[in-house]
Amino acid sequence: MQRLHERGINLHPFTLESDAESCKQDSALLLFTLKSEVNTSGRIAYTERNESNGNRVILIVRGNKPFTIMYRRENQPLTCEALRVKAVIDNKTKKVLDIIQ
Numbered sequence: 748m749q750r751l752h753e754r755g756i757n758l759h760p761f762t763l764e765s766d767a768e769s770c771k772q773d774s775a776l777l778l779f780t781l782k783s784e785v786n787t788s789g790r791i792a793y794t795e796r797n798e799s800n801g802n803r804v805i806l807i808v809r810g811n812k813p814f815t816i817m818y819r820r821e822n823q824p825l826t827c828e829a830l831r832v833k834a835v836i837d838n839k840t841k842k843v844l845d846i847i848q
Contacts, residue, residue: 751816756781756804760813767808772833776806777825778816779839807832 751758758778766776781802801818807830808814819825825835827847835845 751804763806763813763816766806766838767813768811770808770811770834770836773810774808774834774836775825775827775830775832776808776836776838777844778804778806780804780821805830806838 766778770776781804801820801823803819803821803823803825805817805819805825806813806815807817823829826845827833827835833847834843836843
């Protein structure tokens with residue numbers, strides 16, 4: 748949660764827990780995609796930054812519990828194999844982006 752707060756993102760832990768409980772298997776939930784990064788000099792577009800952890804905010808769910816939050820760059824794959832989960836889901840649309848059958 749600290750990494751989210753550092754970037755000015757306020758997600759309530761109960762929201763994350765509720766999202767995690769809806770997962771039927773270990774999953775990666777794409778929570779949202781950031782348009783810019785907050786830093787000491789103000790907002791800078793990700794495309795203009797030299798370094799970035801990424802602008803995609805991903806919640807990893809294991810055993811129906813929030814496990815970790817990670818950032819991924821847009822050029823990094825959002826696949827089950829890359830994220831070591833059984834399903835990748837867009838949390839906003841509930842669309843399955845990748846799944847291991």
